[in-house]
Amino acid sequence: MTFKSSNSSSRIMSRPYIFRHLNKVRWVCLTLVFLMLVLIPLLGIYQHYVSASAYRNLDGSEKLLFDSMHALSSPFTMDPENDLDALKGTTWSGQLFGLKITDPLAIVGQMSAGLEVYWPFVLTGLIPILLTMFFGRFYCGWICPATFLYELNSNFALWLKKIGVYTGDRKFDRRIKYLILLLGIIASTITGTIIFASLYPPAVIGREIYFSIALSGFGGGTLFFMATLLFDIFVSKRGFCRYLCPGGALYSLLGRFRPIRIQRVVETCNDCEKCNAVCEFALNPMRDDFGQECNNCTACIAVCPQDALTFVVSLKDLDNQGPGYCSREYRSNSDERVNEK
């Protein structure tokens, strides 16, 4: 890669090849999580059929489920009845081989609803909390099943726009979701139940997928989620994630001082604005404004033609570094400076 630069190249970091491809890794991650949300209930049903020795009682579609799950799991276990206990739950709360992992929002919700701290439960959220404090709002970009659907949806909205359907892109205040988080905590305390479980898209999605597979039914959660999809298309792009999600608010707060963050290399930046165009959260990478809401999705890193964005270890963002040194604006400014001299 050659950099057009008039400054010394001391600040230019040679960027590892992988950074450009992290966005693809992220999509693999999101897809895998979504697939697991579908697979785990299916395996659970298969496990129940095995425990009940029910193979001869099954009808056509149930036999199909049994056979396909058997084919999937038999390379890994001879005793599915007990071994499949190792994979349970959703991103809201689940267990992987005995390790229980819970969404921090569930912990906040449960502490407000019961007004008590049940330490074994709080400890199940420790790993997500620590990772968020280190990597920032990465759950929103890399794991959340709602992101999987919302990002597909926002691309779908762009295509709709291309074919002439009206789409909306209103901007609201990002601070609304913090208010929603606070109101949710207060409401949980007053009612004694965990309000977030019904209004937080990843919890709703995980539950609806489980209900549709294991209990053959959809609840009101599906309608709620479809309403947010329509909101995202017709009112505001990624509106729920940007302005309304209480989970996003919590992770942004936890990830405010994350050591691993994205930073612009101003020496090679040419102000093309592609990073701003792809940023799903309407941040301003081109002017170094990542903030606590950046989820390290690396879409900007992947798209930058100058490789001017990279990961750094730093507890805060740089202040606005101004126009990129390879941009027209900068060069005309520097020409002026030269002419002045």
Next chain:
Amino acid sequence: MVKAAFKVRHITQRYLRPPGALKEKDFIGRCIRCNQCAEICPNNCIKFFGSENGADSMGTPYITPREKACILCMKCGDVCPTGAIKPIKRELEPIVQYVEMGKARVDEQLCLSYQGKSCGVCYRACPLADTAIKVGYMEQPTVLDACVGCGLCERSCIQIPQAIKVIPNHLLASQLKATHLKERRSGDNDVQIIKFK
């Protein structure tokens, strides 16, 4: 005036919570609606409320014993992340001591054994036979103190509707409007009629 009930849909009063569940009020505050208890239940008996039991209970687990009773495998307590369902060891003493799903009650007006036709199916279905239930003359069942309320008896009863039902824990303490359900205490020869207002 016609006393009418329009499209009665669902049993909402007589449901059981999973074995080891906290008291109803605490349970609702502790349960995070993660659905893992139903996922791990090998008997597939745990279902979840929609709105039929109030907004508080939405998404919380319950068991309808007549449809599918609890086999007391105690896996739900192991998997519950918040302790809304307490983990209880799968052995006789801890189960009898800590599981409080409810108590079975025999309706002698329905029970075939009390009508002169010897049955005893509920006794044979009970996983804690002779500890939770015993039979006497003509296989007439008597529910004992140790009954934990798993509901296997109710599930197996061949009378339609079933002659033995589990009164859930959250209804035992409160006012129930049935006075005709009798309970025999173990060791007592007298019949004690429990009057609920």
Next chain:
Amino acid sequence: MKSNKVKRIFVLLQCLFFLIASHSSLAHHVLGRPSYSLNEDSNTPPSMAIETQIGDYFVTYMIFPAFPKPSEPGRVNLYVTRIDDGSILSVPVSFYVLDDKLFSGWPLLGDPVVPEKIGVQNVDDGIFRQGFVFKERGSYIIRAYFEVGDEPYEIDFPLQVGKAPAVGPIGFLLGLLILLLVSVNLVQRKRIARSKFQKEKNST
């Protein structure tokens, strides 16, 4: 002599061991086994059951068989007891059937539904039993009607004959939606990526 003593102690120890071992096996005895939902061939299928309180009475409604099929005879079992003293209802109960449409019976919305009488039953061994045969599958309502003194009682219960549709309208819509999202994203991804930058170009 000495070896006899040792033998005796050994036998005693074995007996002790067995006593202890049998106690722990009591604790481990099979506490029920998981069962698949019993189908219609079982003699105690999980019946469609409703329990409700209405007025002075506690009513239990149960269908046999659990999953009635069209053209197959079935019956409604109704058990009605007084709440205060537990005595069983003695007056006859009339049974009607109606179609269970979405807005059936609502004053302004649905067409007036005419209930069809299927029988009047007296109490038989404590239970009111009413047989039925449905030619067509569908959702029906069984209405039980009885009068105690001057007070009429009318209770509607659901009855599903034949299989209910597996995938409801919501599920179908959702499946369609996800398919649409994924397919458009895969097929049109280059175009979508380009349109992101064109938008920015137009704005600058």
